Amino acid sequence: MHVKSLLARPFAGFIYSKVKKEMASAVEDQKSIRQYLIKSAQHTVFGKDHGFDSIKTYEDFKNHIPVRDYEQLRPYVEKVKEGKQNILWKGQPLYFAKTSGTTSGAKYIPISKESISNHINTARNALLCYIAQTGKADFTGGKMIFLSGSPVLDRIGGVPSGRLSGIVNHHVPPYLRTNQLPKYETNCIEDWETKLDKIVEETSNKDMTLISGIPPWVQMYFDRLIEKHGKKVGEIFPNFSLMVYGGVNFEPYKQKLFESIGKKIDTIELFPASEGFFAFQDSQTEKGMLLNTNSGIFFEFIPADEYGKPGASRLSLEEVALEQNYALIISNNAGLWAYDIGDMVRFVSLNPYRIIVTGRTKHxxxxxxxxxxxxxxxxxxxxxxxxxxxxxxxxxxxxxxxxxxxxxxxxxxxxxxxxxxxxxxxxxxxxxxxxxxxxxxxxxxxxxxxxxxxxxxxxxxxxxxxxxxxxxxxxxxxxxxxxxxxxxxxxxxxxxx
Structure with missing residues (x-):
């Protein structure tokens, strides 16, 4: 057994115990996070504009901070992009995650030094919960790939800016760098098909054990591998045992992906976005993804049948019900306030709080x-x-x-x-x-x-x-x-x- 596999097991047990404790304290953690966010941003421009010094209760929070989308938050973001400090959150962001908006053009989502751990640690926790639950850690000794955007960053107002997956690439722990593929130079290739051909070339003779990415693009990678080798992916990579995915509903792609692999392997679903890492699959036996209730994000939920209507209800975690669709609203420790991220979710468990993503509010x-x-x-x-x-x-x-x-x-x-x-x-x-x-x-x-x-x-x-x-x-x-x-x-x- 590889030394990384041996070391991963006790660390996985420690993290899994912590995650289980947080399952039980989710409602209290959410209240604490709400209070922490208001106190921390009280002296920002946004905090002063919205009377943060008088917010004491959740009702105060809703009365002082209306739900906004990016276009409505844009005037504040533009000030941050100009290099001004203490606008939405303390100081300046650590990064801007640049993302394509369907109605707003390019969006620049702030990531702070307080919020970066949410993006980094949640993916780690998902893998560690998998190890703790299944006892399977051998994949940590092989090569891993995440089909992602370029890690090349620009600067906006002095703040490094780029795709979230590229930003996260700069924070891969040193102990995983030797496992990571493709090479940094390959990840920097902007043209997807040129990049994909290079990834196929780099990975074809490697011991791939974990492959991660958005399902349709993982399928493209598999198709290129099969075309090159004339074999199923599971034959090309006999130790490939874990696929990690997110971004779209997996079910429409599942059958073809597994047929391309040629064998049954385990999967882990993630719910990351530029605005935060909201949930992850913590169990191989239970349905849904565990809501990330203690990671600097305060969640609110608008019932789907009220979404977009004047006076729509805003519910905190303890008010949600099973099998109802909700628009997901978040406030976080990077300066997003009652922010409509554009996703619909449904709770499939309230103990612990597990969700599935049911679609986009605009789709x-x-x-x-x-x-x-x-x-x-x-x-x-x-x-x-x-x-x-x-x-x-x-x-x-x-x-x-x-x-x-x-x-x-x-x-x-x-x-x-x-x-x-x-x-x-x-x-x-x-x-x-x-x-x-x-x-x-x-x-x-x-x-x-x-x-x-x-x-x-x-x-x-x-x-x-x-x-x-x-x-x-x-x-x-x-x-x-x-x-x-x-x-x-x-x-x-x-x-x-």
Whole structure:
């Protein structure tokens, strides 16, 4: 057994015990964090503007600090970008995490010296909880890869700025540097396909034990490996035993990924974002991810049916219920205050607090009042594909508005690995599953307001080519599963069969 595997076990036991204690104190920890955040930022420009010195209770907190998205917080961020201090948080940020916004262009999310540990330690804790629970530590002696963005950083207002995954790359512990692939120079390559070819070259003859990244881009890596070697990934890397993923729903990609690997391996799901590392899978047997309740982030939750409405409820952790969708709102020790991160979550356990991510608040279809969300289309597609013998590579859904009652419908643009002979049957099967999940959609179909959805096949590699055409191939970029307009659907016209 490798020496790192031996050393990892006692450390894993220590961290896992700490995590279990925090499970029991989650509500109290959240109250303490809220008070700490207000006290720490009392003398900042934001704190003075919002009367932090008079905030004593959670009701005060909600009354003084409205929910904001990035665009509404932008005036404060711009001051920080100019190099001004004590604006949103004490002093200046340690970094800006630069991320693409769907409506705000590039967003610059502050990371402070207090918040950086949240990003670094949570991924570590996920791996250590896995070791403590399963006793499997051999992967720590092999090579590990995270398919990430470039670690090259620019400076904005004197603050280093870049992709979150690139920033985190600078904080990989020294004891893991010798395990990490690809090389720093390879990670700095901006063009995704050039970078991917180099990663395949560097890793092909290595003892890869852990592979991590966003599922569609991991699949691209696997495809290139198989093309090069003519073997399954599990044959190329016989000791590959753990896959770590996040960013998108894993289920639509799961079957093809495991087929590419050629054997069953363990997986760990993470919920990281530029704004914070919110949750991680702490158990191989329980559903959902453990909410990170003691890591400098105060969480609030807006019920999905109230989201975007005046006077919408804001709930603290002790007020949430099981099996309800909530918009996730966060305040953190980098200066984000009642910040709408754009994700919907649902609690699958309250003891401890475990969540699943059910979609994006802005990625939905409600052109006709149906409010179909990502979780529902993923479920419908998976169930129907299994029933009809279809194999799906990727898909996205958009409304098709046609004049006249009963003529409009949802268009599902689908890239098939194995296309069934009867597309109409698949469409009807998907439609029936979606009607079971969403009563509003069911009412619109039953009432003749909408037609049954229609499937439009996309060429092989059509979605990859589309992402390339808009400059979002690879890294942390994700294809929206749902759109409330036809921008993506129309752009895919040149990639249709």
């Amino acid at each position: 939905f279809i409600s052109a006709f009042g149906e409010h179909v969300i990502g979780e529902e289309v993923d479920f419908a597609m998976q169930a129907a594909a299994a029933e009809c013998g279809a194999r799906i590579t990727e898909f996205t859904v958009a409304p098709m508005v046609v004049q006249g009652e009963g003529k409009s419908y949802h268009e599902w643009l689908v890239e098939f690995e194995n296309q069934p002979a009867d597309l109409e049957k698949l469409a009807l099967t998907i439609d029936n599953y979606l009607r079971k999940k969403n009563t509003y959609y069911d009412d619109l179909i039953a009432g003749g307001i909408l037609q049954t959805l229609r499937i439009t096949p996309v060429k092989k590699d059509g979605f990859i080519n589309y992402m390339r055409s808009v400059g979002k191939l690879g890294g942390q970029n994700k294809l929206p599963r749902l759109s409330n307009d036809r921008k993506i659907a129309d752009a895919l016209n040149e990639f249709l069969i």
